[in-house]
Amino acid sequence: MDADHSAALLASVQEALAQKIPLRIAGGNSKAFYGRQPAGKPLSMADHRGILRYEPGELVITARAGTPLSEIEAALDAHRQMLPFEPPHFGPGATLGGTIACGLSGPRRPYAGAARDFVLGVKIINGRGEVLKFGGEVMKNVAGFDAARLMTGALGTLGILLEISLKVAPKPHHEVTLTRSCSAQQALETMTALARQPLPLSAACFSNDTLYLRLSGSESGVRAAREKIGGDLFSDQTSFWRQVREHTHDFFKSGTLLWRLSLPPAAPLLSLPGLWFIDWGGAQRWLRNPLPADVIRATAVKLGGHAMLFRGGEHTGSVFHPLPPALLALHKRLKNVFDPQGIFNPGRLYAEL
């Protein structure tokens, strides 16, 4: 199963450069819905897989991009470790490369950090057909620009990820979830107040008139926090947070457009109509609503945030929040220095990239 396909991938890039045919890079196709529809010839990363190095004591894992995310998580789990950003899979085929290229993080994100925070190093193929390594396998590294983190969330538009090194963390010894019935307003106030205190919070969301708070840490620390916060102990916590992470929770099942709003966590409730799911302690809010994009975006901007169309609709227009002209121009220049012929996932992130 494990195999190094970098030579074949490099040959595909060289062929694409010679024939001027762009490539549509895919791992397990679990996140094909995400972002704009890219043009180009499909290039599968799925065979380029395998964990290359994992030493639990070093808290670092290095694997080929096509390695299934589930395989990484199982290897870590065997040593009571985890990917702290709790990445969503969105399908059984999710790969490490796709996870980093999309840069998505799960419920633990506000408290533990995002996908990009755990990227230590990458090996890529750039748009000149060169194999390059950035970053490394150590915790601290400031040699050269941080091109490794730059790849996170770039949706493959700057290069093909071949290998990725991630910082990992021990699994918490103890975890409980507390619930309480309240209004959205009360939930937001509670989340904000709790986040200002030194508590072992590891997730906080609100849906269906219920606030869910997850606590992680040592048994005594979690017990003390639980006494301080109060609320009911929620027995089905593992499957609940998996549903939130994987969007298999009922909220995400209905058919209308799904918008993701990234806001300052304490931003007030938005006046936009529709169904809301508040996650990340208020910093990530999901909205099911068929309103025009500009109305939603303008509302998010007014509160210091941004909005993107996560699921549904035509993914041919503007999906991610539009960039101001000066930043878009800089994005184009950066795209151009990594991928001068524009062969990697053209249009997946923005039409201009």
Added chain:
Amino acid sequence: MPKSATAALSPDLNAQVSALHRILPPEAVLAGAEESRPYECDGLTAYRNPPGVVCLPDNAHQVQEILRLCAQMHVPVVARGAGTGLSGGALPLSHGVLLSLAKFTRILELDPDNRTARVECGVRNLAISEAAAPYGLYYAPDPSSQIVCTIGGNVAENSGGVHCLKYGLTVHNVLGLKLLTMNGELLELGGNTLDTPGYDLLALLNGSEGLLGVILEVTVKLLPKPERAQLVLAAFHDVAQAGMAVGAILGAGIIPAGLEMMDNLALRAAENYTRAGYPVDAAAILLCELDGANEEVSELIMRVRDLLLANGAYEAHTARDETERLRLWAGRKSAFPAVGRLAPDYYCMDGTIPRNRLPEVLTRIAGLSQHYRLRVANVFHAGDGNLHPLILYDANQPGELKQAEEFGAKILELCLEVGGTITGEHGVGVEKLNQMCVQFASAELAQFHEIKYAFDPKGLLNPGKAVPTLQRCAEFGAMHVHHGKLPFPGLERF
């Protein structure tokens, strides 16, 4: 060495100065050897060079005008915060403008509900935590120079500190930036949200060593101050055992807030300097700090104590009270100046290695120390593998500086050989340009130059720092090969 003072300014410089006077009040433009001498170096004092002219703007508009003028006149610009950098990143250029951002000291906004602070670039690192303290919040990264170093400089260098094992580096704690590009264009990245649309430019700017833009404002993440912090000091008869104990703690699933090691020479120096209460006969000590809820700290501190004693510590002492905890830290935080008293000069290295290679690396550094006949004291962010060997030398002894530099270069190459990096937190600056040639292949360095080009096509922001030219690497490589010394020709580079 300082260049000799020149009384008259060159015609080029005169033109620059008079143009700058149209932007800034007279007292904010310093030219001539006397006035610009205080800016001739940063924290890496072995490299000195007086700047052509120093500008001290106090508002964003002035900075924008200065950059536009310099872009137009094709004059390079070196930005400077407090000048505490340890790799020469703020070393001035004789034909350039040194842009001091020391006057940008306002804390613009403190938002306790969103747990963020928006501050000007010249605000001191510690001042942010002081301003946040009334809300029970603080800014986590704490480089040893935190009393004076500025947040703008922290971003430029992606500074660490003794608590980054648990709380991350600057890049993990910055949510937004306002910066000017070399042509005076204002860019705003991020803000009070946890992510930003588009490429992760915040990641690129952190640690960019002043090559990509001039940072004006920074929005940082604030954290609730932990209920309690407790420190254990463990003493070892053997340095390697101390290294092993670090692995045992992390392997047990405990992430301490700080996990620091000092060897005998370093801990003796620190003890003499601060009377911290270190056991001066130990071959090495570990300082392990745990923070969190009261109950959690009590539970973990016992486990850590047991782990340390089970892994070779002959003594594990828990700080009796807050005064003792702070005193034990003060010893560590003053380790550099303390070691500085052992010899006329010292040269501080900054490699990072995989933790499990520590015993081997320390043994080989000791061997190099004998070979070069220069003493070395080791201070180590043990938890994240970041090594600070301090090479002691005397610049007044002919050839010793050169010996120290060679010794340092060997240590960095050793770090690379075991799978590490040449710099964990101090940056490349002017100091580690040659080692960059060992760590990166030409295509990688070329890619770095192109990233710079995307931000600064004329190459006027802090030119010559952080990324070596390919020509320099060719010459460096040729020199090494010529002497038959190219250390690891087939080296896997990281």
